[in-house]
Amino acid sequence: MTALTVKNLSSAYQKKIVLDSLTFSIEEGTLTGVVGPNGAGKSTMIKAILGLQPKMTGSIEFFNGKLKKLTNHLGYVPQRGAVDWDFPTNVLDVVTMGLYGQIGWFQYPGKKHRQLAFEALEKVNMAEYANRQISQLSGGQQQRVFLARALVQDADLYFMDEPFAGVDAKTEKTIIAVLKELKSKGKTVLVVHHDLQTVPAYFDHVLLLNKQLIAYGPTNETFTKSFLKKTYGGEIHWMGSDQFVESL
Numbered sequence: 226m227t228a229l230t231v232k233n234l235s236s237a238y239q240k241k242i243v244l245d246s247l248t249f250s251i252e253e254g255t256l257t258g259v260v261g262p263n264g265a266g267k268s269t270m271i272k273a274i275l276g277l278q279p280k281m282t283g284s285i286e287f288f289n290g291k292l293k294k295l296t297n298h299l300g301y302v303p304q305r306g307a308v309d310w311d312f313p314t315n316v317l318d319v320v321t322m323g324l325y326g327q328i329g330w331f332q333y334p335g336k337k338h339r340q341l342a343f344e345a346l347e348k349v350n351m352a353e354y355a356n357r358q359i360s361q362l363s364g365g366q367q368q369r370v371f372l373a374r375a376l377v378q379d380a381d382l383y384f385m386d387e388p389f390a391g392v393d394a395k396t397e398k399t400i401i402a403v404l405k406e407l408k409s410k411g412k413t414v415l416v417v418h419h420d421l422q423t424v425p426a427y428f429d430h431v432l433l434l435n436k437q438l439i440a441y442g443p444t445n446e447t448f449t450k451s452f453l454k455k456t457y458g459g460e461i462h463w464m465g466s467d468q469f470v471e472s473l
């Protein structure tokens with residue numbers, strides 16, 4: 226089944242077009258890296274797909290339009306900087322919020338729900354921080370809390386905006402383990418990703434974006450020198466990945 230169909234999607238800020246007629250569809254059960262230079266429109270694309278940013282043109286369809294209550298099926302891990310970390314709540318509560326689709330917003334979570342949230346924290350090695358205020362976490366710890374929330378949410382299609390940004394090697398391993406677990410459960414995941422060198426190891430599909438869709442497809446066919454040069458132009462050098470790209 227197709228998890229996501231995007232047709233002719235365009236979006237603009239103050240009339241400046243930042244996404245230009247994107248058309249692609251993503252198969253269920255795939256792990257896609259969304260790659261492109263700063264300002265390419267990666268975050269905007271995710272927000273436009275989720276209805277958090279207005280579209281100028283285009284249509285979006287999830288699971289061939291077969292889902293009834295969409296919110297339970299979509300998971301979003303925003304960029305860390307886009308979240309209000311001063312909000313007075315603790316780690317376990319943030320993760321438990323991922324269960325509201327199942328609990329219902331007007332009912333209180335019970336012991337079973339807290340247990341599920343706690344188990345998700347264990348998976349990302351954050352159980353010992355369960356009662357900590359979220360304002361008192363490091364960047365990598367914040368990232369893991371959001372992943373735990375995505376895990377308990379049990380959505381079908383996930384969008385993650387730079388989950389690997391600024392995390393150490395150990396946290397990176399934890400995050401990739403979570404992504405692979407989601408994939409093994411048949412979930413579909415789109416991840417905005419900046420480190421070109423890890424793309425082939427992490428993602429089975431890649432979407433190359435620079436305002437327009439440069440290419441989308443299986444990583445071994447699409448993550449090529451010529452498509453990357455087309456995506457980054459001269460900036461590939463600045464990314465510090467030119468040697469790697471030449472080796473492809």
Ligand SMILES: Nc1ncnc2c1ncn2[C@@H]1O[C@H](COP(=O)(O)OP(=O)(O)OP(=O)(O)O)[C@@H](O)[C@H]1O
Pocket residue numbers: 238239243261262263264265266267268269270
């Ligand atoms: N709220 C906004 N108002 C005006 N312009 C914006 C706004 N948000 C983003 N833009 C512009 O839209 C373009 C796409 O931005 P976007 O954040 O989607 O890119 P990105 O690929 O996610 O970048 P990065 O890799 O730097 O996170 C950029 O030129 C950016 O300056």
